[in-house]
Amino acid sequence: AQTVTQSQPEMSVQEAETVTLSCTYDTSESDYYLFWYKQPPSRQMILVIRQEAYKQQNATENRFSVNFQKAAKSFSLKISDSQLGDAAMYFCVRMEYGNKLVFGAGTILRVKS
Amino acid sequence: DTGVSQDPRHKITKRGQNVTFRCDPISEHNRLYWYRQTLGQGPEFLTYFQNEAQLEKSRLLSDRFSAERPKGSFSTLEIQRTEQGDSAMYLCASSLSSQNYGYTFGSGTRLTVV
Numbered sequence: 637a638q639t640v641t642q643s644q645p646e647m648s649v650q651e652a653e654t655v656t657l658s659c660t661y662d663t664s665e666s667d668y669y670l671f672w673y674k675q676p677p678s679r680q681m682i683l684v685i686r687q688e689a690y691k692q693q694n695a696t697e698n699r700f701s702v703n704f705q706k707a708a709k710s711f712s713l714k715i716s717d718s719q720l721g722d723a724a725m726y727f728c729v730r731m732e733y734g735n736k737l738v739f740g741a742g743t744i745l746r747v748k749s
Numbered sequence: 750d751t752g753v754s755q756d757p758r759h760k761i762t763k764r765g766q767n768v769t770f771r772c773d774p775i776s777e778h779n780r781l782y783w784y785r786q787t788l789g790q791g792p793e794f795l796t797y798f799q800n801e802a803q804l805e806k807s808r809l810l811s812d813r814f815s816a817e818r819p820k821g822s823f824s825t826l827e828i829q830r831t832e833q834g835d836s837a838m839y840l841c842a843s844s845l846s847s848q849n850y851g852y853t854f855g856s857g858t859r860l861t862v863v
Contacts, residue, residue, distance in 0.1 A: 640791075669849045679838065681792075681854035688849075727791050729851075734805060735780060735844060737852065739791030 640730050642740035649718045650748050656703075657713045657743045659728030665689075669731040670704070672713045675742075676724040684726070687711065715745075723747045753855035755841050761861045762831055769827045770858045774843030781824050782852060783816055784840040785809065792840055798824060799846060831862045 640661045649655035661670070672684040687695045687704050694702050699719075703712045715722055728740040754773040762768050774781045780799050784792035795814070796806045800821035810816075813831075818824040828835055838859050842852035 669851075671851050673851075678856070680856045681840065681842075681852075683851045683853075686849075686851055729791075731849060731851075734797065735846065735849065735852075736782070736794050736797065736805070737784075737792075739793070742789075742791050 640728050640738050640740035642728050642743050644743045645741070646744045646746065648746045648748060649715070651720060652717055654714060654716045655718055655745065657715075657726050657728075657745070659711045659713070659740060661709050661711060661728070661730050661738075661740075663709065663730060665733075670702075670711045671729040671731070671737070672700070672702070672711075673727045673729055673739075674722075674724045675727065676721075681727075685713065718747050720747050720749060753841055753843055753853050755839075755855035755858050757858055758856065759859045759861075761863060764833060764862055765830055767827065767829045768831060768860065769825050770839055770841075770860075771823060771825050772841030772855060773823045774841070775853055776822075778843035778845055778853070779821065780844045780846050781818055782842045782844070783824070783826050784842065786838040786840055786857070787836075792838075795826075828860075831860075833862045836860055836862045 668689045670687045674682045674684045685697045699716045701714045725742045730738045756771045782797040783795040786792040798818040813829045816826045838857045840857045842854045844852045
């Protein structure tokens, strides 16, 4: 099975500091999409950032950016200037044919004030 | 349009009973997906529709599970003869097939089988 691996079950960061969440994935496709989703305690899944595999440039959305290493099949998320509202479960996700999403197991991010 | 709506938010049922969940997608979205999420895990794909056609079902979807999307609008997910292992969060999401921007998810239905 083609999988998505998040090796950090939990991470902590001090408010206003930077944290990086790791993700590796497996795929035999050359063109695909990767996402980071956030699931706060209220449980609704929210799209954080999206990366198209054919694009060399790393995606950025305000305080969120990714480090996409296609050859290494690595897709990490960097959160700058962390805020209390960033506390959530973060999922690394790969999109398969038919737009199905394959989720990693998630990383719980705790933000300390 | 306020996004993807799911009803009910919570459902407690006795083992062996049937339950049905409803999902109302974003109106212009032609694809609708069902996922199941157990505690502390990432969601797992169950099935998806393009308009009213059910295009794929996961092997996780046993014959006790059935999903419909009449007229390509809302969808229902029914579980017959519920088992304790069915306890999970059931997530619905929708998207446009022409785009790969990811999905819009609903808030989910939490099922507890006692």
